[in-house]
Amino acid sequence: MKTLFSRSLLSGCISILMLVAGSQSLSAAELHVVGNLQANGRIQIVNDTMPAPLNLADTSYALLSGDTVKTGNGTAVLKISGMGRIGLAPDTEASVSGTDQGLDVDIKSGALGYVLTPGSAFTIKAADMTMRPTHSPVQKVSDSNLPQQVTGWVKIGKDGKVEVGAKNGRIEITHGGSVQVVESGKQAVLALQNGKLIATALTTLGSPPSLFGLSPTQFLAIAAVVGGGIAAGVTLTGNDNNPASP
Numbered sequence: 001m002k003t004l005f006s007r008s009l010l011s012g013c014i015s016i017l018m019l020v021a022g023s024q025s026l027s028a029a030e031l032h033v034v035g036n037l038q039a040n041g042r043i044q045i046v047n048d049t050m051p052a053p054l055n056l057a058d059t060s061y062a063l064l065s066g067d068t069v070k071t072g073n074g075t076a077v078l079k080i081s082g083m084g085r086i087g088l089a090p091d092t093e094a095s096v097s098g099t100d101q102g103l104d105v106d107i108k109s110g111a112l113g114y115v116l117t118p119g120s121a122f123t124i125k126a127a128d129m130t131m132r133p134t135h136s137p138v139q140k141v142s143d144s145n146l147p148q149q150v151t152g153w154v155k156i157g158k159d160g161k162v163e164v165g166a167k168n169g170r171i172e173i174t175h176g177g178s179v180q181v182v183e184s185g186k187q188a189v190l191a192l193q194n195g196k197l198i199a200t201a202l203t204t205l206g207s208p209p210s211l212f213g214l215s216p217t218q219f220l221a222i223a224a225v226v227g228g229g230i231a232a233g234v235t236l237t238g239n240d241n242n243p244a245s246p
Contacts, residue, residue: 041074084116111155
């Protein structure tokens with residue numbers, strides 16, 4: 001697979017497009033590449049600095065802070081240096097913003113899986129909730145027994161329900177002053193009730209009917225990026241250099 005744009009070339013292209021459009025020019029210093037996005041199948045990138053959506057197919061792309069990814073029938077894996085990777089299932093829309101200090105992903109629809117280095121400054125926003133995957137609070141990042149990766153998934157169903165699963169490490173979810181925690185090896189459905197955050201259907205992470213409510217294709221796309229084994233009895237293929245594509 002060839003890389004569609006290098007950082008310098010992409011910065012130059014965006015600056016030229018904005019000048020042609022008569023918009024305020026964006027300096028290269030204001031551009032921030034959050035990571036390398038691998039498109040599997042056809043996906044779309046949207047950014048306010050672009051005159052039109054960018055269509056990608058089976059290629060890699062230097063994703064910028066402020067980009068929105070729409071996977072459609074495809075999938076995507078974002079690799080972030082020093083942090084880990086995030087997988088986006090089919091029919092997912094997610095916006096990414098970040099600096100050298102951390103990364104935020106705002107998921108509007110669909111599902112994502114993550115595999116992170118413990119201690120990564122990574123935040124997920126979904127349906128007015130803020131989620132922070134982290135290692136167990138009883139362990140220090142330097143603890144030799146700490147899992148090598150923090151892994152899990154977040155899904156927004158077509159009915160608007162937010163579901164989360166913590167494979168390794170926990171997920172802390174907040175809304176206003178309300179806090180819920182899904183511990184390692186657990187999954188839950190989250191909801192807002194009278195302005196407060198509640199967690200329902202808290203169960204052991206496993207392989208229940210309907211694969212957490214995802215289609216088999218969506219489930220495999222997420223499970224592949226979090227290293228497989230997210231559900232018992234499901235055989236997955238793929239690795240960092242060649243993620244599994246449904």
